[in-house]
């Protein structure tokens with residue numbers, strides 16, 4: 202995306218320096234800081250500590266992590282070690298495994314001496330593919346917004362959860378790409394931004410994105426969506442996903458399932474925007490998706506900007522309060538109106554998904 206003084210992508214190669222540049226998303230929205238990843242460990246830490254996050258960007262970072270890993274040793278043993286280290290960073294986003302499998306598929310058959318160049322090339326191609334895929338998600342999703350705009354006065358009100366924006370991908374985003382395309386086409390669109398506790402990706406990242414793009418929006422608490430839908434203030438819910446099963450069960454940031462229930466109860470269309478690498482064709486039942494459990498301290502401590510302009514964290518409960526931090530939940534396909542993919546909008550149904558992506562079904 203075009204933000205003054207900011208690269209148009211969330212990750213970029215610095216091959217001459219043997220590095221990869223990323224935005225440190227833990228510092229947004231108050232500080233815009235970039236980091237150069239130079240080693241396999243740098244890439245793994247950036248994913249695990251969420252300097253980069255979002256399924257497609259996790260995959261892209263892992264792909265470049267493989268390239269960084271084999272600079273001095275491109276043996277099959279090193280490839281396997283790098284795969285294992287990167288795969289262990291976060292368990293839920295399937296793009297991580299998809300990208301690592303893509304890299305291994307290209308690198309293993311090659312002579313050792315050819316692997317490093319091929320790794321940088323495939324990682325760059327994965328990023329280029331992601332940009333085009335997310336652009337097309339926007340093109341297809343914009344039609345949904347336009348259909349609503351044509352039958353109502355005033356803005357099309359979209360509710361989204363967490364950050365499935367350009368910061369979660371290489372560019373455009375998934376859930377926000379239809380919003381950006383609609384806005385840029387001159388459609389009147391407004392976004393309700395779920396703050397998305399505990400890490401506040403909505404408050405910190407989606408708000409920052411929409412502010413910089415000039416898209417009208419309001420930040421709301423995670424528990425507001427039900428009332429907004431009951432009052433007819435939401436025309437459409439669009440969220441992202443970290444892993445969607447072959448049958449259309451959707452794993453996404455914790456709280457998504459509750460929004461889907463409220464949408465169903467209020468007849469609000471509930472769409473999930475996803476690139477096909479986020480579909481796990483090896484899995485049917487969403488209950489089998491591994492749900493990441495992160496540090497309880499993310500629930501207990503909230504980062505933010507102090508009134509003195511410093512970035513700090515505050516404790517919002519008594520010292521030592523026990524906390525649980527499940528990072529994702531699963532929305533059954535029956536609650537999903539449709540999936541917005543790079544090939545078009547499809548119902549959350551196994552045979553419909555398979556017909557749209559026969560090449561992926563065959564490959565599994």
Ligand SMILES: CSC[C@H]1O[C@H](OP(=O)(O)O)[C@H](O)[C@@H]1O
Pocket residue numbers: 254255256257362363364365366369370374375376402440441442443453454455528
């Ligand atoms: C386009 S993937 C966005 C997806 O990733 C987020 O999770 P996290 O910030 O923990 O990586 C969230 O589930 C978003 O919907």
